[in-house]
Amino acid sequence: MADETRPTRAPTAEDVARLAGVHRSAVSRTFTPGASVAPQTREKVLEAAATLGYRVNFLARSLSHQRSNLVGLVVSDIDNPFRAQLLAELGTSLVASGYRPLLLPTERGGKVARHIDMMLHYNVAGAIVTDDASPAEIARQCADHGVPLVLINKRPVSDTVLNVSMDTETAGELAAHALFDAGCRRVALASQRRSSHSIGLRRSAFWRACERLGIEIADEYFGDLPNYEGGRAAADAFLADTIDVDGVYCANDYLALGFIDTIRHLSALSIPGDLKLVACDDIPEAGWLAYDLTTVRQDPVRTADAAVNGLLARISEPDTTALPVVVDVHLVKRGSTALTPPKPRGQARPPL
Amino acid sequence: MADETRPTRAPTAEDVARLAGVHRSAVSRTFTPGASVAPQTREKVLEAAATLGYRVNFLARSLSHQRSNLVGLVVSDIDNPFRAQLLAELGTSLVASGYRPLLLPTERGGKVARHIDMMLHYNVAGAIVTDDASPAEIARQCADHGVPLVLINKRPVSDTVLNVSMDTETAGELAAHALFDAGCRRVALASQRRSSHSIGLRRSAFWRACERLGIEIADEYFGDLPNYEGGRAAADAFLADTIDVDGVYCANDYLALGFIDTIRHLSALSIPGDLKLVACDDIPEAGWLAYDLTTVRQDPVRTADAAVNGLLARISEPDTTALPVVVDVHLVKRGSTALTPPKPRGQARPPL
């Protein structure tokens, strides 16, 4: 009768109670952290549970609690190594804190509305958003439903949602200084065409810093997206131009990789010989031999930690105003801004 | 009284029923795909639901159904671009199919047991595992609890769990042929030290193919992990050796990037001049100008689709035996195996 192939229904608290000779509530209490159970009752329950392979049904528990320990993780552009690292960190960190990440990947142009909908279906305890899409709506909806929300590197929407972002202002300054120290006085910018909050901030901060330092910004070049292809496109535009610059700031590393490759492989320019380069993020690739890119580091581990801790805080005290968290950045100096002996021709940018 | 700041409790089916002037079950039926509701009742319910912002509580629904539409996604090494792509695809594909991915990232050396535990707590509808850790235990446990399981590129464990894997045999052949066609007759292998099912298959298949073609395998070099650093370590070992080879097969692209960088930047050897290189996966980086790596493509989209479709099939018919799915591979020819004019010195591998 008891066929091994037919997996029997999962054991319930009732089953355990029966076997242990106690009441269901005793079982419940045994598995509830702050409950009072007699040590020996607890023992009996634990043993029975073990032999039966009992596990608390979190769905039922969440139903009682009116809130699950699921956390919505809205992410886009996982192909960007920084995002991938961040996602991994957020995931492990959440799991370590007893929460379960519900992964909600956003395709480009995908409806974020679907995701909030989803999360609300699941009574998520909170949500973390690092998507590039505009979070205004998602934030409002979450607020309406009392779902604590954390935005990473996004435009702040209200003082009820926590904003965790890198120190863009300092990042811009560090980048400008790095170029200045490398001798640059006339630079270009490379970024994405589609406007983005965080990229926008990086650009303007860099711009201001250059002004202060007396660095002239000659022009700006764009790719469609802030990725490798975007960097290549920006570099193509750059090379097609005839302006004379001695440095370039790329809005992020991922894009910088494409920029570098195009410059190195499809032009006669040398980095850092003819052109210094600085970017932002410090993805692992920036440290690779093929790139050796000076960049402003934004630590994904600390960012993720700040986001998760912040979320936990908001979950336990949802009614406090959320003070924005700014994650420090620092310059990682590499070969792309190395000082080089003056070129024989003595020209910053030789004709192609 | 009705303060906007205090988000009111989410509306329930009861609330909707009251507003629509019907019974709760009518509401339930309205939101149950195959139920029978009078068109106008349905209309009333839908309207009431809309004004109240009602959403079915999936936790409660799952409790009734005895199974949620959560799917465990056990992933490790998200830093590997192939894994990142796969994860993104799996996520979007699951969401598109009406399932919700529960992200369970495995740290290196992390206990997978924790994850199965978690999934069982949530009555997941199924699970997809692309983790590198041994899945034997996880598979057994899932089977015990009737949780459909799909393994991607892992060692098969039983005919109740579906195995989706790339065609390693063909991959080995394609790689060997690519090297052969590029003129290689004596090659080396680069992979990871820690044994891994999929890497192991790639190696042995390549080995056999070389034997058939009359390519001699001179030696094998290892890095600790199948990543960039692993590739660098393997290349270091390779360079420290004095064997004379004309080609190298890297067990995966990610590792190959490190291998290439070390060869290109820390040795006098040229690729493909002195050394042809072939790897496996076809991550985006392989096509970058800095690498231009000939590789055997394993399409993450098709792999993910196969896994998700397979999972759905097993969810609907859990008692059929799972026929392994093999995902086709093909060669992507790039510069690392380009034929080059004979070197002036006429020597395959010049001394450093």
Place this chain on the structure above:
DNA sequence: TTGAAAGCGCTAACAT
């Protein structure tokens, strides 16, 4: 087609 009622597995307030 619709209302009534039982039950999914668990928690928590209450009573003992």
Place this chain on the structure above:
DNA sequence: ATGTTAGCGCTTTCAA
């Protein structure tokens, strides 16, 4: 400290 009981929000037989 433990048993009792009333829900949590939904689905689903069963009658009507």
